[in-house]
Amino acid sequence: MKAVLIATIFIFISCILFSQVLETNPENIIIEYKDGKKTIRNKYDFKKNSPDSFHYYYRSDFEREFTIKNDSGYICTNIIGKWKFADAIRTNNEKEKYSEPRYYNFNVDRSFVSIISKDTIYGKWSYSNDLKGTIRVDYQKPKPTGIPTEVKKYMNPEILKQLENIMSETFTLNDIANETLTFFTINPTERKNFNDELHLRIIKIIYNKIQ
Numbered sequence: 001m002k003a004v005l006i007a008t009i010f011i012f013i014s015c016i017l018f019s020q021v022l023e024t025n026p027e028n029i030i031i032e033y034k035d036g037k038k039t040i041r042n043k044y045d046f047k048k049n050s051p052d053s054f055h056y057y058y059r060s061d062f063e064r065e066f067t068i069k070n071d072s073g074y075i076c077t078n079i080i081g082k083w084k085f086a087d088a089i090r091t092n093n094e095k096e097k098y099s100e101p102r103y104y105n106f107n108v109d110r111s112f113v114s115i116i117s118k119d120t121i122y123g124k125w126s127y128s129n130d131l132k133g134t135i136r137v138d139y140q141k142p143k144p145t146g147i148p149t150e151v152k153k154y155m156n157p158e159i160l161k162q163l164e165n166i167m168s169e170t171f172t173l174n175d176i177a178n179e180t181l182t183f184f185t186i187n188p189t190e191r192k193n194f195n196d197e198l199h200l201r202i203i204k205i206i207y208n209k210i211q
Contacts, residue, residue, distance in 0.1 A: 052092045053189045056198040066091070066184050066202055067133040068173040076127055078176045079106045079135065083207035086180075091202045104181075104207060112137050119144045128170055138168045179209040 054062060068075065082105045088098035105113040112125040114137075121139055128134040143166045152160055174182040183205045188198055 052090060052094070053199045053201045056188075056200050059186065059200055062200075062202060063172070063186070066174050066204075068175055069133075070176070072127045072129075075133070075135070075173060075176065079173075079181065080108055081106065081209050083181050084210045086206045086208045088203055088205050091204070096203050098203060098205060106135075116144060116146060131170060131172070133173045135171045135173065136168060137171070139166070142166055143169070174204055181207040181209065183207075 082103060085102050088096045090096055102117075103113075103115040106125055107113075110124050110126060112123045114121040114123075121141075121143060123137050123139040125135055125137050128136045142164060145160075145163045147155070147160075147163070171183045172185075174184045176182070185203050185205065186200050187203060189201050
């Protein structure tokens with residue numbers, strides 16, 4: 001009986017110590033910024049309540065968590081169809097202003113059509129074997145930037161040249177289910193000071209199937 005009691009106490013103490021390690025180990029910490037406030041959280045919390053942003057050090061953790069878990073066969077079958085842009089939201093369910101193509105059309109023959117404003121773009125799509133859960137699109141001609149001419153005058157020429165010569169892109173999938181297609185992108189948050197550490201934000205880009 002005494003041995004059982006000692007074992008129970010040992011397990012109880014171990015659980016407390018393990019919990020403290022999770023809370024204090026720097027590898028388990030997320031620094032979250034929201035409404036100008038800084039909050040330190042345990043990174044395991046994001047599975048229950050996703051933070052608005054996270055330190056760039058944890059990018060790979062979050063990418064793995066939000067990337068679709070289905071295999072290539074499921075993805076290549078269910079992505080077929082015409083999809084209309086519906087919404088863009090952060091992982092904490094706050095809406096995000098995001099400029100995205102109005103339509104994507106993935107065809108069985110691996111041809112691809114995208115409608116951005118008045119521009120219709122054609123190309124070929126394929127499943128990326130290098131990046132799990134990722135679709136690659138190769139365009140027939142450079143993708144339109146959508147940047148107004150007046151704005152281009154003030155842009156860095158090298159950056160503008162790169163944007164005007166995009167011939168391929170990859171899209172990382174979060175989910176395909178219930179007539180909904182969700183990509184996600186990872187963007188940096190605004191920094192008040194140049195020396196501030198970089199924090200990232202995941203934005204889910206949602207399309208509804210219309211055909």
